Amino acid sequence: MTIMTDDELLHYARQLLLSDVDVDGQQKLKKSHVVVLGLGGLGSPVALYLAAAGVGRLTLVDGDRVDPTNLHRQIIHSRDYLGCLKVESAHQRIAGLNPFIQVDTVPEYANVKNMSFLDESVDCIADCTDRFSTRFMANRMALDTGTPLVSAAALGIEGQITTIDPRDSNAPCYACLIPDIPEVERTCAENGVLGPVVGMIGTLQAVEVIGILLGWPDRLTGRLLRFHAKQMSWKSFFYRKDPSCVECGSAREFI
Numbered sequence: 001m002t003i004m005t006d007d008e009l010l011h012y013a014r015q016l017l018l019s020d021v022d023v024d025g026q027q028k029l030k031k032s033h034v035v036v037l038g039l040g041g042l043g044s045p046v047a048l049y050l051a052a053a054g055v056g057r058l059t060l061v062d063g064d065r066v067d068p069t070n071l072h073r074q075i076i077h078s079r080d081y082l083g084c085l086k087v088e089s090a091h092q093r094i095a096g097l098n099p100f101i102q103v104d105t106v107p108e109y110a111n112v113k114n115m116s117f118l119d120e121s122v123d124c125i126a127d128c129t130d131r132f133s134t135r136f137m138a139n140r141m142a143l144d145t146g147t148p149l150v151s152a153a154a155l156g157i158e159g160q161i162t163t164i165d166p167r168d169s170n171a172p173c174y175a176c177l178i179p180d181i182p183e184v185e186r187t188c189a190e191n192g193v194l195g196p197v198v199g200m201i202g203t204l205q206a207v208e209v210i211g212i213l214l215g216w217p218d219r220l221t222g223r224l225l226r227f228h229a230k231q232m233s234w235k236s237f238f239y240r241k242d243p244s245c246v247e248c249g250s251a252r253e254f255i
Helices: 006-011 022-030 043-053 086-097 132-145 195-214 250-254
Strands: 033-037 057-061 102-106 124-127 149-155 158-164 223-228 233-238
Touching: 022 195, 033 043, 043 057, 043 086, 043 124, 043 195, 057 086, 086 102, 124 132, 124 195, 132 149, 132 158, 149 195, 158 195, 195 223
Parallel strands: 033 057, 033 124, 057 102, 124 149
Antiparallel strands: 149 158, 158 223, 223 233
């Protein structure tokens, strides 16, 4: 059993009151390790809420530096850290929020080499990046290591989130949902984004990760949840495993 100090119990007091968490759940969170890819608009609330909730170990991966144009949506950073690495800015903010957890940093953009540490010690991956190439790489790594992956995206006034869970052999992967990489990848820097939209999607992403760590049922596996801010509407789409998927289906054997 993971022992919590009196200070920790006080920090998590309101969360411990929930029957869906309680002491056993809080201990599960404390023993968990989550990798957060990207410390931008999505990664900011993901990292903050997972840290505040007591996920015992966070590994933050991002090679970018804090820029003034980030601050309207990337709420983990501040003007005091302009020009600094985002992982260091985030680390400092988290340390001031919850000193009872371990935070590791990888000051590089996620790639196959620097993500080689993924093993059974990682309980979940939160993909908060804005590039399809990184999303597909995270999908492959999740499949290779059997690690649940919560993938989210936001652009303009819309956002979406889904979960890839390779622990279920019948569950679809990200490539089942989007089989082809678009030729043109739109990013927030090129097309703009409304700050609260990434905040909402990132917060949902943190909730989904916590649900996975605590073993809650009915996660977003095989389901894409989409939000449109102007219409204030939510839509949910189900998608299935593609038997011929090049990543998780029979076609993978021939690559």
